[in-house]
Amino acid sequence: MRRWWRAGRSVLLEYEDATLSVTHLTDAIARVRATPADFLPRRPWSATPPDDAFPPVEVAVEATGDGVTVRSGGGLAVHAAATGARVAVLHRGQTIMMDGDGGGPAWHADGRATWTHRMPPDENYLGFGERTGLLDKRGQRLACWCTDRYEYQGAGVDPLYQAIPFYLAVDAAGRSHGVYLHNTYRSVFDLTAQREQRLVMAVDGGELDWYVMAGPTPAEVVTRFTHLTGRMPLPPRWALGYQQARWGYDSAERIRAVAADLRRHDIPADVLYLDIDHQDGLRTFTWDPEAFPDPAGLAADLAADGFKLAAVVDVGVSHQPEGGYDVFDEGHRKGYFLTEGDGLLLRHVWPGLCAFPDFASPAVRQWWGRWYASLLDRGVRGVVNDMNEPAMHDLPMDHPDSARVEPPLDTPHDLDADHAEVHNVYALLENAATDAALRDLRPDERVLRLSRAGGTGIQRYAAVWTGDNGSYWEHLEMSLPQLMNLGLSGVAFAGADIGGFFGDCGPELLARWFQLGCCYPLARNHCARGRAAQEPWVWGAETLDACRAAVRLRYRLLPYLYTLLADAAETGSPVLRPLLYHYPADRRGRQLADQALLGRDLLIAPVLRPGVTARAVYLPAGRWYDTRTGAVHDGGRHVLVDAAIGDGLPLFARGGGVVPSGPVGRYADELPLNPLTLDVYPDRDGEAEGELYEDDGASMAHTRGVRARTRYSYRDGVLTARPVGLLDAPARLVVVRVHHPTGPELTRLIDGGKSWTVRA
Incomplete structure (x- = not known):
């Protein structure tokens, strides 16, 4: 020096x-x-x-x-x-x-x-x-490079979509x-x-x-x-509901039939997805005039039955030099696409040869964002930015020798940058454009945004999913540490495709995936064209019952989950958490990857292997309540619990927590939170505390302070509620259930409003 x-x-x-x-x-x-x-x-x-x-x-x-x-x-x-x-x-x-x-x-x-x-x-x-494998990455070599992993296999695949x-x-x-x-x-x-x-x-x-x-x-x-890197905006409450997708819902009639089946089978659901099937010639920001002749009418009919419609957007813009495709025509005329030599950088995606916007340019981002009006004006309330690593092939996608490629590293971008520098923020910048456009187009509405690829800070603009996973038990097991590590990396609102995207999901795997997937922050069932159907009802009554019970558990816990999402928006805290998040000194629990904390007060222990009817669950220090049986356990040890498919998800509540829940409707906002149920789980000192976050669930009024947090504390047999915020809690019934390690559960029904105290 x-x-x-x-x-x-x-x-x-x-x-x-x-x-x-x-x-x-x-x-x-x-x-x-x-x-x-x-x-x-x-x-x-x-x-x-x-x-x-x-x-x-x-x-x-x-x-x-x-x-x-x-x-x-x-x-x-x-x-x-x-x-x-x-x-x-x-x-x-x-x-x-x-x-x-x-x-x-x-x-x-x-x-x-x-x-x-x-x-x-x-x-x-x-x-x-986003990584495959177990929680702890010691002993591994990990690359950060947004990569299209079409039908990826196994725990050693690296890198993936998020960098x-x-x-x-x-x-x-x-x-x-x-x-x-x-x-x-x-x-x-x-x-x-x-x-x-x-x-x-x-x-x-x-x-x-x-x-x-x-x-x-x-x-x-x-x-x-x-x-440092930003926190997620609070999504609409309906985005926490169950979501049904498939690459292959290729007509308005097919979407209507899926919606009808969900309601007929009494499966709560909030979102239906349109993949590239809805596009005219697979061209982004278009509608197939024959398969989807009236998208606005479709969206309105689905909305009347409680469904929101989400649609896919791909970054590859179909190369049509003969004209007639406005997105390409305008982008080419204004010089908004990446170039190679003296011409456009062209590679193959779904519609054939495609050009790719230069999202490093502020003008390009503003231009791209305007096209989302073509979706929102027809009733779409969720957008999925897909294929944005960017994904591309050297030959047509259906060619047997087609291979995945990337833009050359020396591809020029705006601001004197090259692709070597921009690649890992390409999807991030696209999502920044989406975010700015949606805020401008719908300034007082929360629109669901998803992205397959992203870089540091992607949570500021979109939720993510773990890409093209497969219908394998290994991928079910891997999804839990994947999502926990994403949560630790700032991305709290994330999910993996329930049932797996590629492969053929059988009944046992589907039921087990629903039991875990309904505890993902984002719960979406999604699979690929040409693969076995994996809607909850395709495998008969037993599988349907298990899947429906898992979805209904999620809807019952929506007040708790929505509070966790509000916490993530305010503090960056994950929704799914490894045990070490709250018990870092516990050497026995810190590397466990087959169970997780859902917030601080619930612990999930899913079954991740076929043929299992019981499993060991590690409980950290303290008192834990089995929510299925009422059994109470002292922590710091393993317990063996029944875990047949019909038993449901092994779910434990932390002694010391108050867990809010509500009635189960056909969709998230069908019923008011009345009655509100408060499950009180006293710790060894007989105390407990918890919170409930509330707002209107749809508008941006919460950013202006129109929201409320009610803090619950239980001491000496008395439960006290103290709300903080501009939003007044409505008059409603409150069911207070105090769980005791010995003796019967105590239940009280009270008229709730603002502050109140009840002796349980």
Whole structure:
């Protein structure tokens, strides 16, 4: 180190062959950058705000013989070593990460740059966005590159559709920190050097730039990461309902028949999907005039029966130089498509050769967003941005030798960027365009948005699903850690296709997938054209009963689930959580991937293998109530529970929680929350607490404060309700059920309103 100096809110440290920058954005978040040349300017698609968007943080700088330490008042310290630009990070006096000997930043002849940290032997690593396999990613090499994985197989497939270079580290004592690699080029996290205890972050271009977030709890890390990268908007309440989709619902009559079957079989449902079948010649933003002659009439008829209609949008725009397709004609005339050499970049997607919008351009994003009016004006209330990695083929899609390809890395984009830099934010920028357009087209309405691909911060614009999974037991089992790691990576509103997209789902697998899938934040049944049907009724009465019971459980819990989504919108907290989220020091539960917490107060233990009629469930410390049988267990151990298909999902309530639920209607907003049921599960001290979030469920009034949270506390046999917010709770009946470890359940029925107290 030659010298150091302050530059605004940063401390810069000059070494012989590099410059290091340390910036405290808050008392618990620091940014560390290194470059052999000049620091790069901020890109407009950065997932994080400019440094000066944060309030100033007072830091102390201490220089000693072994380097320079920059410390915030909250106890987050970054120590830069005297040689090698190596760093160590401490929080409240404890080292939470360090480079160690041989670590630190490095620049290589092939253009890559790496930063090597020490990987302690007792540390677990979670997050990393969308991944296959189990929860802990220690021992793996993970690439961040949005990739079309058509019909992907197995737990070793990497990468997938989402590129989120963030991890949550948890040490043996349960102390946590997070690291976000702020770089949109292809990056790799290499956690394979376990014996050497090295964790390597590598980037193919751009800058070595990362943020560290102190905990010490996992919840605090996730809150701080989403403070940096954004949080999800609250979706409409109906988006938490059951959703039915299929690539192959190819006419308005077919959609009407599915809607009628859902109602006839008494399966609550809220959303029906139109895949590319609804398009004229598979061209995006069009309607097939024969199969869907009156989309507005279809949407209105479905709405009268409680259904919302969602439709797919693909980024590939059919290349039609002869004219007659407005989307291509206008985009080509204005120069809005990616180019290759002297012409357009053309590759094959569903309609044939397609051009691809340059979403790096603000003008292109604004133009693209206007086309969503062609859907919304016909009654569509949900949009699905698909094939946006971008997905493309070198030959027609039905050609036996057709192969997936990507735009060349040197493809030019707006703002003097190339595709190597833009690829991982291509879908993110498309969804930013969608979000801006929907807010403009429907300023006081919440429209459901889904995206298959995305980068860091995708939760600000859309929910996601895990892409083209298969109808395999392995994919059912894998979906739980997939969604938990997405939640830890900031993406709380996500789901996997119930039943699997590819393959043929049999009755037992379908029933088990419904039992788990109805606990996904986003619960959508979806499968591919040409595969076995997997609507709940196709396998007969027993499977139908199991699927219907799972859906009805979800609808009964909608008040609880909606409260969790509101929490995610406010704090970034996941909906599906690994046990370590609340019990990080529990060594027996921290790596479990076959069960999860649904919020803080419910624990699910799905059956993930065929032929199983009982399973072991690990219960963390405390008291736990089996919601199916009423049995009460002390935690910190495994219990064996019945788990035949007819027994339903093994579901446990935490002692100390109050869980709100409501009546089950045909769709989410058919019935008012009357009666409201409050299940009180006292802990060992006889106490419990919980919350209920409420708003109108559809408009943006909640952003203007028209919402309410009612906090419930149970002590000394008395349950008290205290609402906070501008929205008055309506007059309604409240069913209070206090569950006791010994003796009968106590039930009271009261007239609820605003604040109230009842002795249970």
